[in-house]
Amino acid sequence: MRNICGLLALIFGMGGIYALTHEAGWAGLAMMAAMGISLYNGQRPQKQIRKLDVSQLAEMQAAAALEDWEKARLDYDRVETARRKIRDSQLSQQLALMQQEAARLLNYVEKHPERIAAANRFIHYYQDRAAGLCEQYMELEDTKLETSQVRQVKAQLKETLVSFDEAYNAEFTKIINNQLLDMEAELTVMKQSLEAEGIHDNAQKRTGEPVEINVQGGPPSTGIGRKKTPKRSGAVTKVGQRGLENVREKIATPDNLRKSVLMQKLIMSALAIVLGALGAHKFYQGKTKWGIAYVVLFWTLIPTFVSIVEGIRYFFMPVDDFYEQYYR
Numbered sequence: 001m002r003n004i005c006g007l008l009a010l011i012f013g014m015g016g017i018y019a020l021t022h023e024a025g026w027a028g029l030a031m032m033a034a035m036g037i038s039l040y041n042g043q044r045p046q047k048q049i050r051k052l053d054v055s056q057l058a059e060m061q062a063a064a065a066l067e068d069w070e071k072a073r074l075d076y077d078r079v080e081t082a083r084r085k086i087r088d089s090q091l092s093q094q095l096a097l098m099q100q101e102a103a104r105l106l107n108y109v110e111k112h113p114e115r116i117a118a119a120n121r122f123i124h125y126y127q128d129r130a131a132g133l134c135e136q137y138m139e140l141e142d143t144k145l146e147t148s149q150v151r152q153v154k155a156q157l158k159e160t161l162v163s164f165d166e167a168y169n170a171e172f173t174k175i176i177n178n179q180l181l182d183m184e185a186e187l188t189v190m191k192q193s194l195e196a197e198g199i200h201d202n203a204q205k206r207t208g209e210p211v212e213i214n215v216q217g218g219p220p221s222t223g224i225g226r227k228k229t230p231k232r233s234g235a236v237t238k239v240g241q242r243g244l245e246n247v248r249e250k251i252a253t254p255d256n257l258r259k260s261v262l263m264q265k266l267i268m269s270a271l272a273i274v275l276g277a278l279g280a281h282k283f284y285q286g287k288t289k290w291g292i293a294y295v296v297l298f299w300t301l302i303p304t305f306v307s308i309v310e311g312i313r314y315f316f317m318p319v320d321d322f323y324e325q326y327y328r
Contacts, residue, residue, distance in 0.1 A: 003260060006267035006284055009038035013275040035275075039283040052113050065116045068123050069109070075127045076102055082134035087141055091158050094165065095134065096324065101168035102127060108175070118178055122171040130164045133157050257327070258319060265322045269314040276307020281314075285326060 012035035019028030052069040054062035076099070083095040109116045116123075137157045140150055272281040279294030294303040314322065 003263045003267060005038045005041045006264065006271065009035045009280060009284065010267065010270055010274065012038060013271075013278070013280060017275075035280070036283075039280060052110060052116075054113050057114060061114075061117075065113050068116050068120065069113075072106060072109070072119070072123045072127060075123070075131045076106065078131035079127070079134050082131070082138045085138050086134070088137075088158070091137070091161065093324075094162050098130065098161070098165045098168060101165055101172065105168065105172045105175070108172070112179075115175060115179065118175045119171065122168065126164060126167050126171060130161065133161055137161070257323070261319055261323045261327050264327060265314055265317065265319065268326065269311045272307045272311030272314060274311075276311060277301075277304040279303065279307075281307065281310065 012031045016028045016031030016035060019025075019031055021028075052066055054065050057065060079095065079102070080099060083092055083099065086092050086095070105119060105122060109119055137154060140154050140157075143150070268281050268284060271284055275281070277294065277298055279291035282288075282291035282294060294307070297303050314326075
């Protein structure tokens with residue numbers, strides 16, 4: 001939806017400029033108004049509605065699963081909303097990594113709704129607390145107070161939130177380990193059945209080696225993760241000792257969003273180059289004040305040159321960097 005609005009804004013804007021320069025004033029103004037409406041609709045965050053398939057669960061279990069899923073999605077959105085509003089770039093970066101851990105876990109639960117009960121602590125404790133802490137930090141930033149007490153509380157909130165990344169991963173690992181235990185039990189029963197039928201012995205005779213089934217592994221890849229992820233210590237309390245200056249890591253674009261991110265990157269580049277003098281790309285990003293500044297300074301030609309440079313920068317920017325800095 002957002003990309004469609006961006007394309008419409010680009011088309012209407014170009015049509016409006018053409019009409020205005022060819023003595024079709026009213027048509028040009030109408031198209032420019034349509035461009036403004038498209039930009040307004042495009043800059044609003046679009047929430048994805050994801051439903052949990054509980055058709056294979058018992059009635060009571062399904063009701064509880066849906067309730068937990070709804071809370072998990074709402075808390076995820078709360079953290080994401082706060083992350084985009086928090087002005088501390090370092091904390092925002094860490095929260096983006098934390099959200100990727102949450103997305104991995106939620107994607108897994110979405111595919112395995114029968115295991116949502118195993119994510120109870122993540123849903124009702126860690127993510128709920130993370131959302132509350134993010135909102136508290138955002139509120140403190142909004143006060144614009146810089147007293148020693150405010151700075152101290154903000155530092156404590158920041159340090160606590162940094163540790164949630166490890167906590168999320170630990171919870172996901174527990175869920176996966178439970179699944180591995182179930183798989184091992186099932187494979188053991190299957191192996192015993194095969195041995196009872198003499199199949200296991202025959203396979204061993206053919207190969208000359210014992211037949212082993214390896215069920216070792218980690219969390220499944222969901223396309224959402226990091227590049228060059230360091231080894232984890234496994235202890236949440238050790239995160240604070242690393243120092244907040246070490247939290248910056250490269251964020252990888254989720255595979256399921258890569259096409260959308262690439263399209264948005266191209267649209268923003270085109271808006272900046274073609275209609276940037278009117279601040280179209282800034283309005284599209286939701287930076288209304290910057291957009292108005294471009295319009296006000298339009299006659300100086302400064303926005304024209306600046307927007308062309310910005311458009312070229314968007315175009316050549318790596319997709320992962322664009323996702324981290326601009327994708328909404």
